[in-house]
Amino acid sequence: MAQQYEHNAYIALGSNLGDREAHLMRAIAELDAQPGIRVTQVSGIYETDPVGYTDQPAFLNMAVAVSTALQPLDLLRTQLRLESLLGRIRHVRWGPRTIDLDLLLYDNVRMDQEELTLPHPRMMERAFVLVPLHDVISSSHPLHEQVSTTSVAALQAGKDGITLWKTINWRSASEPSGS
Ligand code: X6L
Numbered sequence: 812m813a814q815q816y817e818h819n820a821y822i823a824l825g826s827n828l829g830d831r832e833a834h835l836m837r838a839i840a841e842l843d844a845q846p847g848i849r850v851t852q853v854s855g856i857y858e859t860d861p862v863g864y865t866d867q868p869a870f871l872n873m874a875v876a877v878s879t880a881l882q883p884l885d886l887l888r889t890q891l892r893l894e895s896l897l898g899r900i901r902h903v904r905w906g907p908r909t910i911d912l913d914l915l916l917y918d919n920v921r922m923d924q925e926e927l928t929l930p931h932p933r934m935m936e937r938a939f940v941l942v943p944l945h946d947v948i949s950s951s952h953p954l955h956e957q958v959s960t961t962s963v964a965a966l967q968a969g970k971d972g973i974t975l976w977k978t979i980n981w982r983s984a985s986e987p988s989g990s
């Protein structure tokens with residue numbers, strides 16, 4: 812029987828070292844290539860001023876929706892493996908990185924463990940997360956309205972210097988290519 816992809820999750824991506832766009836595209840391709848993970852929606856790519864530790868290059872941030880057969884901790888561990896694969900080296904906290912993959916939401920799961928807190932505990936305060944998330948979050952998701960309101964307000968306020976940098980097309984590997 813075919814593997815079932817019954818859970819819906821949202822992942823935030825960021826890069827501010829080297830070929831930032833290539834790192835984002837590679838991360839999406841690697842995520843989609845994982846057994847039990849299918850990338851279903853891809854946001855625009857936004858260029859964003861660094862937040863937290865500001866003396867570092869500008870980021871490209873985006874978000875993806877995935878369907879997955881993996882449980883939250885297995886999805887998280889897969890993300891961390893892909894960060895290493897894409898050359899992430901953790902020097903200083905909040906410092907520059909080739910790729911950052913943050914698990915934001917997984918179904919309606921709420922959990923608070925040392926390894927993982929869901930929903931991501933700081934996502935609603937970060938416009939560089941909310942604006943891309945708004946591009947991909949399902950209108951039926953319980954947080955859709957809050958994400959929409961907050962991200963639109965942040966964009967209008969010019970908060971965190973967020974500008975749409977590029978839009979890309981994503982064809983899921985499982986979709987017919989000719990349609
Ligand atoms: C006070 C203290 C206010 C700390 C904010 C915010 C710290 C965000 C860390 C903060 C504070 C973070 C990205 C980034 C980082 C990113 C952009 C973080 C972790 N990651 N800036 N800064 N995009 N634009 O992906 O999110 S470091």
Ligand code: MG
Pocket residue numbers: 825911913
């Ligand atoms: Mg992050």
Ligand code: MG
Pocket residue numbers: 911912913
């Ligand atoms: Mg992270």
